[in-house]
Amino acid sequence: MAKRAQRFGNLPAEAPSFVGRRDELAEVRRKLTAARLVSLVGPGGVGKTRLAVRIATDLGRGFPGGAWLVELANVRDPALVTNAVMAALDLRDQAATEPVNLLRSYLRDKELLLVLDNCEHLLDATARMVDDVLRAAPGVRVVATSREPLSVAGEHVLPVPPLDLPSPHAESLARTSLNDAVRLFVERAAEATGRFELTEANRAAVVDVCRRLDGLPLAIELAAVRTRALSPDQIRDRLSDRFELLTGGNRAALPRHQTLHTAIDWSYNLLTPAEQTLLMRLCVFAGRYTVDDVEAVCCSDDLPAARALDLLSALLDKSLLVKEDAAGLACYRLPETMREYARRKLRESGDADAVELRCADYYLSRCRQLAATGRYRLLPSLAWVDLEIDNIRAVLRTSIDRDDLRRAVGVATDLIWYWITRATTEGVRWLDELLARPVADPWTYFARGFLGVVQNDPNAATRALDRGVTAARVAGLPDALSQTLAMASIAATGRGDRASAQRLLDESRTVAGTLDDLGATLMTYQAQALKSLADGDFAAATAAAAEGVRLSREAGDLYSLGMMLMNQGYAALRSGALRDAEVWLAEGLRIAHQIDDRVAQCYLLGALGCCAAAERRPQPAAELLGAMENLRAEIGATVLPSMAPALAQATRSATAALGAAAFDSAYQTGRQLSRDAAVRLALRAPAATAPVAESSSGILSRRELDVARLVPEGLSNKEIGARLFISERTVESHVRNILTKLGFTSRTQVAIWMAAQSALG
Structure with a gap:
């Protein structure tokens, strides 16, 4: 009997090491035996996230369904909380069912641990989602981190305090080194310098720094990394100057959130002007970002793009930035506390509007490129959106809130291939919100109609497509008109209106015949194949699908190729x-x-x-x-x-x-x-x-597939040619075609892709 593959979750590897929190760890374990929701509550920088991840790492193996981390810091729209949970669980919003219903259904018989991190800006939406999950799925436990409780029935709240402070009185070196705050400082300083140790000479200064920073882990880490350039005594003295300036000497009156702010402020003021400028501009990204993104959005005349990588590395070295790998790319993000600080600094600079508009224009430009060529480079296009979706969502939300319909409509419409294959109900929500306003772009109506067809909701599709046909006629866009008519024919077939389906298809063909537009031609073949299947005319369906297969294979249009093969195969069946x-x-x-x-x-x-x-x-x-x-x-x-x-x-x-x-x-x-x-x-x-076996790529010719199979062996073009008895120049041509068809830029990507194909047997 085949067994379901074991999946133990998506927790990140813990780096750097975890320090202390023995009492809190034990208390959460105890609470989770009786409670199904435990909320770790405390101020920013107190270490809630790291504690939650450690808890999940320790307890995850005890749950058959594993432990799953849902990062909500990047989610700005309350309506997307459930989508974020689904994404973390590797579920797909690709049908007509609402995400919350999908989530309930999926979790109903699961035994797993959900970790919801950074809930404070989404309290109501998160609370509703958690309540739904706990009612529907008795085997699910939830650990949430937030600056305040979720206020859900049955919630157990565990305040997360700062680390215990070391004694201000002289103690032995051994005893001082056991204190968690001191241990954290020493370990992070050692990671930063490669050689730091607690000694009799620096013990007093380290103790003073930890006490001055109120045992707040983030503040201690920011100070510890400065041991690369400063001694503990210098760090203590400079922090003392900052606090004296802030409080006028009344240190006792300083609340902990102000302590953290001051520690960040101190670290910020030690940056170079260029580092300061980049740090505050990075806050415009809602999620992770690459060097290319930073160069396009954050750089300008006063901050050359050529310096972006060096500046990012400098901020990373100072623990102000986090680096992570995603889809084989080096990505960066600001921790939420740091992002809040950078956002305030950007507003104070007067540069916020300019940077935010530059960010919006950048993502609009990238999404337009996606719409223009994405269907022919579908794999890298979808991978890019998967990586950037939090930033794109933030641009969409901000543009709509500012009544900037040009940018909002452009982004939402151009993401059509992502909505179809990754996030259908989310795409419907964005498009419906926009189409409730005066929108004239016929492609927006086409996109909404396409999603209606994908959701098997022909009536909703027809309403949008009828408006799209009118908009395309008014705008004089025959390509949009032809594709919208063809999609309307598909919707008519779906609702059983064969006469309308034929009429719309005939007009679509007439318009497409005047164009040299592959998209319009493929859409008419798709409409013909589906109508013929519904009519029971399997010969006509096979003929239309076969021509669609030929054209889409030649063009490298994977989505259309897959649909045409399905039509062709079903007609044959x-x-x-x-x-x-x-x-x-x-x-x-x-x-x-x-x-x-x-x-x-x-x-x-x-x-x-x-x-x-x-x-x-x-x-x-x-x-x-x-x-x-x-x-x-x-x-x-x-x-x-x-x-x-x-x-x-x-x-x-x-x-x-x-x-x-x-x-x-x-x-x-x-x-x-x-x-x-x-x-x-x-x-x-x-x-x-x-x-x-010969056409498993779905797009490569037989000879191209032969070449691709040899790429993972690290052979040169000459060696591949010798194996296949073809010339080196012919191999070079095949490799170039393979890269183009798959949307890749390197032979390494081809090797990885071939390994994935082999894994399918």
């Missing part, structure tokens, strides 16, 4: 051409898995299950039908009406062959498969494996 159906459906599944289109994976698993049943292979048929149902429930998709008869027939056939008990057992086995395991099962079915 319905007409009894099982061998062809398996070949086309298997290739479509490889593409859907490659671009992580889970709705397509769901339907393709079911279709291949139908093939297996028709070929009298009832065991894999039952497992694939179960796998389809599991994925369908996970993503909230509905069974397409056109698929329902074939699925019902496959179920009857497999049940008759196996017997009811054996079918149910195999079906439940399929329901327990992970998504990847289900895809492997489908592609390892004997009849499906061999024919698709």
